[in-house]
Amino acid sequence: MSLVSVVNAVKTYGTGEAAVHALRGVSIEIEPAEFTVISGPSGSGKSTLLNLIGCLDVPDGGTVRIEGRDVNGLDGSSLAALRAARIGFIFQSFNLIPVLTALENVELALQLAGAPAAGRREKCAETLTAVGLGGLLDRRPNQLSGGQQQRVAVARALVKQPALVIADEPTANLDSTSGTAVLDLMRDMNAARGVTFLFSTHDPKVMERARRVVTLTDGQITADEFRT
Amino acid sequence: MMLLLRLAVRNARRNTVRTLLTALTVTFGTAVLTVAMAWITGVFGDVLGTAADAAGHVRVVDPDFASREQMNPLYEHVTGVAARAEAIAAMPGVSDVAPRIMTGVSVSVGDEIGEVFALAMGAPKAYYERRMRFDEHLVEGSIFPGQSPKEIVLGATVAKRAGVKIGDDIVLFGQTQDGSMSPLRGPLVGIVHTGTAAIDQGAFVLLERMMYMADIDDAATEILVFGEDRDDAPALAATVSAAPELNGLTVQAWTHREPWSGMLAIADVVRGILVAIVVFITALGVWNTMMMSVMERTSEIGVMRSMGLSRMGAVFLFVSEAGGIAVLGGLLGVAIGGAAARYLEVVGVTLGEATTAQFPSDIPMKATLYADMRPDIAMTAFLLALLMAAIGSALPSLRAASIAPVEAMRTGRR
Numbered sequence: 197m198s199l200v201s202v203v204n205a206v207k208t209y210g211t212g213e214a215a216v217h218a219l220r221g222v223s224i225e226i227e228p229a230e231f232t233v234i235s236g237p238s239g240s241g242k243s244t245l246l247n248l249i250g251c252l253d254v255p256d257g258g259t260v261r262i263e264g265r266d267v268n269g270l271d272g273s274s275l276a277a278l279r280a281a282r283i284g285f286i287f288q289s290f291n292l293i294p295v296l297t298a299l300e301n302v303e304l305a306l307q308l309a310g311a312p313a314a315g316r317r318e319k320c321a322e323t324l325t326a327v328g329l330g331g332l333l334d335r336r337p338n339q340l341s342g343g344q345q346q347r348v349a350v351a352r353a354l355v356k357q358p359a360l361v362i363a364d365e366p367t368a369n370l371d372s373t374s375g376t377a378v379l380d381l382m383r384d385m386n387a388a389r390g391v392t393f394l395f396s397t398h399d400p401k402v403m404e405r406a407r408r409v410v411t412l413t414d415g416q417i418t419a420d421e422f423r424t
Numbered sequence: 425m426m427l428l429l430r431l432a433v434r435n436a437r438r439n440t441v442r443t444l445l446t447a448l449t450v451t452f453g454t455a456v457l458t459v460a461m462a463w464i465t466g467v468f469g470d471v472l473g474t475a476a477d478a479a480g481h482v483r484v485v486d487p488d489f490a491s492r493e494q495m496n497p498l499y500e501h502v503t504g505v506a507a508r509a510e511a512i513a514a515m516p517g518v519s520d521v522a523p524r525i526m527t528g529v530s531v532s533v534g535d536e537i538g539e540v541f542a543l544a545m546g547a548p549k550a551y552y553e554r555r556m557r558f559d560e561h562l563v564e565g566s567i568f569p570g571q572s573p574k575e576i577v578l579g580a581t582v583a584k585r586a587g588v589k590i591g592d593d594i595v596l597f598g599q600t601q602d603g604s605m606s607p608l609r610g611p612l613v614g615i616v617h618t619g620t621a622a623i624d625q626g627a628f629v630l631l632e633r634m635m636y637m638a639d640i641d642d643a644a645t646e647i648l649v650f651g652e653d654r655d656d657a658p659a660l661a662a663t664v665s666a667a668p669e670l671n672g673l674t675v676q677a678w679t680h681r682e683p684w685s686g687m688l689a690i691a692d693v694v695r696g697i698l699v700a701i702v703v704f705i706t707a708l709g710v711w712n713t714m715m716m717s718v719m720e721r722t723s724e725i726g727v728m729r730s731m732g733l734s735r736m737g738a739v740f741l742f743v744s745e746a747g748g749i750a751v752l753g754g755l756l757g758v759a760i761g762g763a764a765a766r767y768l769e770v771v772g773v774t775l776g777e778a779t780t781a782q783f784p785s786d787i788p789m790k791a792t793l794y795a796d797m798r799p800d801i802a803m804t805a806f807l808l809a810l811l812m813a814a815i816g817s818a819l820p821s822l823r824a825a826s827i828a829p830v831e832a833m834r835t836g837r838r
């Protein structure tokens with residue numbers, strides 16, 4: 197069974213003349229432990245597709261299955277539970293909670309995933325150490341560089357040991373050095389922990405590191421190549 | 425939950441000035457409510473309390489007397505008063521019992537019917553001392569010194585109009601229970617001035633003299649019953665009315681008698697309107713702040729929702745932030761309002777007799793009014809501060825709850 201199975205997904209924003217056909221029948225399968233990039237120009241529907249796969253939104257047509265479960269049949273709280281337990285997110289603008297420390301940001305994710313309080317902090321500290329932030333646990337986001345913030349975000353996504361990590365243009369707001377470092381970190385995590393990663397990007401550096409590149413154009417998949 | 429609570433606290437400190445201003449709005453609202461409630465309780469309590477002390481915490485009358493009270497019908501009396509009063513006095517919670525008769529009389533020095541009218545009262549001496557507090561209001565002479573059972577005390581207004589002085593032999597012209605003319609002659613021994621129009625307009629004799637004038641034996645139109653605290657009157661009425669000795673009679677707590685029941689209802693309405701207005705305005709302030717916070721944190725809420733925060737979790741976040749603001753603001757408001765109310769309780773506000781004289785005669789208005797700052801007022805004001813926060817944060821937190829998880833992604837777009 198595929199981890200993710202999207203069949204003929206359609207998503208339209210707005211109606212009538214103003215309607216934007218963000219996805220026009222997209223089908224894609226993603227297997228566990230993949231390191232896949234969705235590439236394509238701005239406005240091609242990358243974020244929309246990630247929203248559907250991340251269970252943040254539901255398609256207007258077609259089906260999205262996560263580990264075999266059709267998300268169309270799930271209500272808001274079941275979707276929330278599914279996200280909390282199985283999916284980690286990394287965002288373009290980091291999106292850490294500014295009033296929480298690095299450790300607390302990670303802990304919040306674990307708590308929202310329903311992890312028991314015992315051992316939670318230790319686990320979060322370990323994960324932060326694994327992403328190279330062992331000495332910065334008590335820093336607030338505004339006391340961290342962009343690259344460091346995105347590492348916290350990686351730790352936040354990984355700490356609950358999700359089946360899938362979704363990253364929407366994770367390097368777009370980073371300079372190339374820290375962008376590369378964050379990418380390498382994610383590849384290491386993919387290799388070491390077998391976590392499935394799904395990115396969107398139009399950054400060639402990211403595509404270089406991917407093992408599979410799916411190209412979206414105007415809401416449709418126009419290429420899907422595996423690399424070695 | 426602890427982490428979410430910590431987050432709410434830190435969120436409150438994010439925009440310190442705004443949070444502080446909101447807390448101060450709550451402080452102001454709570455302080456105003458504290459002072460206002462203490463003032464209403466004090467003024468109404470004073471006015472009504474004086475009345476209740478004079479009119480009996482609980483009163484036992486004939487049912488027909490109760491329905492035609494304005495006319496003071498002497499023939500609708502309670503018989504066997506001595507025995508009944510004794511039985512009531514033995515009941516738990518009763519500290520004092522006073523049979524009383526009231527009727528209209530004219531006051532004169534000679535034998536003719538005078539042109540000065542007064543409301544005459546017959547009651548035990550202890551009642552005049554303890555409940556009417558005549559010793560505090562005595563301006564001349566003394567209160568029933570006991571040289572003669574026929575002694576008469578007059579209110580200052582009546583004494584002045586009739587032109588009588590201490591030692592004069594005066595006549596109260598009234599009626600017997602069946603309507604015959606009935607004079608009551610006796611020496612004027614004291615003049616009282618209470619500042620309450622209805623009492624300064626009165627003539628006072630001992631109970632037995634009034635029975636004699638009304639020609640009723642061992643009977644009175646009312647039996648007044650007093651407990652420790654006038655606020656316990658309804659409970660006392662329940663106890664008293666259970667007595668077999670009082671079968672067929674009407675037992676009423678002062679709070680259920682006109683005009684006080686009506687005035688208490690007015691006090692409740694005034695209080696209610698005031699509370700509603702202040703709570704609403706303050707809630708508006710809280711609403712404004714919380715709404716801004718929710719708007720500013722839309723993407724943050726989206727991120728947390730994408731990580732599995734439930735709608736209730738989002739509500740909790742903002743309600744506890746508003747709650748924290750309300751607790752701080754409310755405590756400060758109760759402290760400030762409580763201090764102000766305490767000042768009004770001790771110092772009071774003097775209206776002067778020119779103002780108080782304009783009140784209807786059955787409302788014993790005092791010249792100086794005091795607040796009554798009670799612990800339950802502080803408690804109520806504090807709970808109202810929480811209510812302000814609850815109302816003010818209701819809509820914003822619902823809005824927060826409606827933020828879709830995709831908002832987390834949207835902020836990435838430029």
Ligand SMILES: Nc1ncnc2c1ncn2[C@@H]1O[C@H](COP(=O)(O)OP(=O)(O)O)[C@@H](O)[C@H]1O
Pocket residue numbers: 209210216217218236237238239240241242243244245837
């Ligand atoms: N919430 C929305 N409302 C209306 N149009 C939207 C919304 N989100 C995306 N779109 C439109 O859908 C199309 C695809 O958007 P998106 O998935 O964000 O593309 P990408 O991530 O590849 O840049 C774009 O034309 C965009 O303007």
Ligand SMILES: [Mg+2]
Pocket residue numbers: 242243244364837
């Ligand atoms: Mg995008």
